[in-house]
Amino acid sequence: MKARGMTDKVEWVVWNGSMGILDMATVGCIEVGAAGRSAYLAAPYGVVGPFSLDELETQGRIAFGACLVMSRQRWREDQVQLRIEARERRRAFLFRLNFNDDDQEHREVLNLPAEGELTPTEINAAFRRMAKSAHPDAGGSGEQYRRITEARDALMQVFARAA
Numbered sequence: 808m809k810a811r812g813m814t815d816k817v818e819w820v821v822w823n824g825s826m827g828i829l830d831m832a833t834v835g836c837i838e839v840g841a842a843g844r845s846a847y848l849a850a851p852y853g854v855v856g857p858f859s860l861d862e863l864e865t866q867g868r869i870a871f872g873a874c875l876v877m878s879r880q881r882w883r884e885d886q887v888q889l890r891i892e893a894r895e896r897r898r899a900f901l902f903r904l905n906f907n908d909d910d911q912e913h914r915e916v917l918n919l920p921a922e923g924e925l926t927p928t929e930i931n932a933a934f935r936r937m938a939k940s941a942h943p944d945a946g947g948s949g950e951q952y953r954r955i956t957e958a959r960d961a962l963m964q965v966f967a968r969a970a
Contacts, residue, residue: 816833817833817834818831818832818833818879819831819832819833819834819848819863819876819877819878819879820875820876820877820878820879820881820882821848821852821855821874821875821876822874822875822876822877822882822889823873823874823875824873824875824889824890824892824893824896825873825893825896825897826873827893827897830852832848832849832852832855832876833848833849834846834847834848834849834860835847835848835849835850835853835856836856837860838857843859843860843861844859844860844861845857845858845859845860846858846860846863848876852874855871855872855874855876856871858871858876863876863877863878867880867881868881868885875889899924899926910961910962912958913957913958913959913961913962914958914962916937916954916955916957916958917930917933917934917937917955917958917959917962918933918936918937919933919962925962927963930959930962930963931959931963933959934955934956934958934959937955938952938955941954941955
């Protein structure tokens with residue numbers, strides 16, 4: 808059974824952090840069944856659904872694929888954290904895309920894993936660990952310290968470009 812009412816006139820926030828899309832949408836089609844109400848968003852987001860309209864109205868937010876649909880109030884409460892999380896995911900994605908053979912050598916110099924995502928925190932921690940013994944004042948050499956500094960800087964460059 809299809810139903811329409813006030814819910815189809817309320818505007819909901821649509822957030823796709825991986826693509827940086829923030830928009831408003833209304834509910835298009837509402838179906839009432841034994842499990843409750845399910846809905847689809849109206850065009851141009853008609854592919855978003857079916858989702859639990861009851862959950863959206865009670866929780867203020869639902870996830871559908873890479874999108875979040877939420878009330879304006881919930882967006883006001885959550886937007887800072889959602890934007891931070893999205894930025895970190897985009898940076899990690901860009902880092903994977905920008906990985907090249909030179910990075911392999913830099914990873915080896917800093918004793919980092921040969922594969923997988925790295926975060927700025929991991930890179931800096933590896934640098935600090937290595938610097939404790941590589942620095943000339945700690946018994947290392949200028950050459951050792953230069954190598955780990957260059958490795959850190961090269962790996963961090965990807966994050967600077969993504970900012």
